Amino acid sequence: MKILCAEYNPEGRGTVVPIGDNALLRNNDDFYIPDFADRLSCSPQLVLRIGKLGKSVGERFAGRYFQEIGVGIRFYADRLEEELHSEGLPAGVGSAFDGCAAIGSLVDKDKCDGTDYAFRVNGKIVYEGSLQALPFSAEHLISFASGFYTLKIGDFLYCGNRFRYRELEPGDRLQICFQGKEWMDFKLK
Numbered sequence: 066m067k068i069l070c071a072e073y074n075p076e077g078r079g080t081v082v083p084i085g086d087n088a089l090l091r092n093n094d095d096f097y098i099p100d101f102a103d104r105l106s107c108s109p110q111l112v113l114r115i116g117k118l119g120k121s122v123g124e125r126f127a128g129r130y131f132q133e134i135g136v137g138i139r140f141y142a143d144r145l146e147e148e149l150h151s152e153g154l155p156a157g158v159g160s161a162f163d164g165c166a167a168i169g170s171l172v173d174k175d176k177c178d179g180t181d182y183a184f185r186v187n188g189k190i191v192y193e194g195s196l197q198a199l200p201f202s203a204e205h206l207i208s209f210a211s212g213f214y215t216l217k218i219g220d221f222l223y224c225g226n227r228f229r230y231r232e233l234e235p236g237d238r239l240q241i242c243f244q245g246k247e248w249m250d251f252k253l254k
Contacts, residue, residue: 069226
């Protein structure tokens with residue numbers, strides 16, 4: 066199983082990067098802020114689970130390659146990313162560490178009443194999104210990713226988001242409401 070993550074620049078251009086399965090944070094477990102993450106941000110995202118083996122999938126067929134959809138949160142160690150960039154080094158470690166990809170439950174896309182979701186920090190809605198609001202469709206992301214990486218059953222594709230909530234602190238409570246229910250609810254420690 067691999068985790069593929071869409072990343073966007075402010076202009077909306079994007080790419081897909083892999084991270085290790087050690088990055089998954091499941092079951093609404095609390096997120097323990099690592100020592101190197103003195104400035105932490107996060108991005109709420111929709112997550113697709115790949116359900117079919119594929120390589121170089123055409124965009125018009127890409128909808129056949131996922132059957133489940135859910136929500137997740139990616140964490141970023143902002144200062145570490147900035148320091149690595151300034152030194153001309155790849156900054157992947159700043160967004161690919163243990164527990165940096167929280168994931169909620171998934172639902173069959175055919176039973177999905179839409180993809181709208183709301184992200185709350187400490188009870189306050191700070192972002193509302195949907196699959197339709199992404200710079201690229203799910204089909205485009207799957208097609209693009211499959212040009213670089215063989216898609217395997219059980220892989221996760223985090224759809225990305227240009228929004229980042231910055232300056233997270235220990236004690237913050239993160240929640241995502243999806244499909245009219247609370248799917249994620251955990252704290253930072």
